Amino acid sequence: MPPRLIPYSLPPRDPDWQVQRARELLTELDARRSCRAFSSRPVPRELVELAIAAGHSAPSGANRKPWRFVVIDDPAIKREIRIAAEAEEKESYDHRMPQEWLDALEPIGTTWEKPFLEIAPWLVVLFRIDWEETNGRRLKNYYPAESAGLAAGFFLYACHAVGLATLTHTPSPMNFLRDICRRPENEKPYLLIPVGYPAEDCQVPDLVKKPLAEALQWNR
Numbered sequence: 001m002p003p004r005l006i007p008y009s010l011p012p013r014d015p016d017w018q019v020q021r022a023r024e025l026l027t028e029l030d031a032r033r034s035c036r037a038f039s040s041r042p043v044p045r046e047l048v049e050l051a052i053a054a055g056h057s058a059p060s061g062a063n064r065k066p067w068r069f070v071v072i073d074d075p076a077i078k079r080e081i082r083i084a085a086e087a088e089e090k091e092s093y094d095h096r097m098p099q100e101w102l103d104a105l106e107p108i109g110t111t112w113e114k115p116f117l118e119i120a121p122w123l124v125v126l127f128r129i130d131w132e133e134t135n136g137r138r139l140k141n142y143y144p145a146e147s148a149g150l151a152a153g154f155f156l157y158a159c160h161a162v163g164l165a166t167l168t169h170t171p172s173p174m175n176f177l178r179d180i181c182r183r184p185e186n187e188k189p190y191l192l193i194p195v196g197y198p199a200e201d202c203q204v205p206d207l208v209k210k211p212l213a214e215a216l217q218w219n220r
């Protein structure tokens with residue numbers, strides 16, 4: 001069966017407008033920083049839901065949208081997540097991470113302690129779904145990791161664009177999130193994203209970002 005097709009077009013844009021808009025967008029995106037010191041100031045549920053809807057609008061392999069966003073503001077669940085994450089992280093920092101990795105993190109200043117998991121008003125746990133069962137049949141999803149990455153990117157941008165701070169946190173291993181969120185075995189924790197406002201005294205590392213020239217090639 002051929003697909004049913006509908007018209008698609010984009011609004012015509014003046015080239016000067018395009019360049020100006022691209023510059024503004026770049027300035028806005030380049031100012032985003034990972035936040036590890038959150039304020040407990042509440043964020044309306046509607047705002048988080050709209051940012052998640054933006055994440056959910058991302059393209060995905062065969063349009064399967066192989067992801068789930070679990071959104072948490074229940075202090076008891078946040079506490080459970082903090083305790084489990086810190087237990088794994090302490091083990092990682094003390095015993096599992098090779099010196100080379102610890103050295104790479106030194107300029108960022110991270111430790112096993114993750115108070116932001118209780119302080120940030122919302123925790124968003126993004127799961128990737130590698131397969132789904134319908135009528136007793138296992139259906140494989142396509143490019144679930146890439147798809148979940150795109151959904152995460154759209155979500156992070158939507159948050160930033162409305163003035164919300166985020167962190168892409170990856171406690172490791174993070175299977176505990178599946179148990180705490182009561183998700184089935186085909187859903188694999190992909191990212192844990194605290195969402196909120198930076199604490200009043202929030203500071204971020206004064207990092208040097210890799211120059212674009214090192215990451216960009218035109219043609220061959």
Ligand code: IYR
Pocket residue numbers: 089105108110111112169170171172
């Ligand atoms: N998961 C640890 C370690 C960590 C790893 C990377 I790669 C980072 O960019 C930052 C931290 C933690 O969250 O502390």
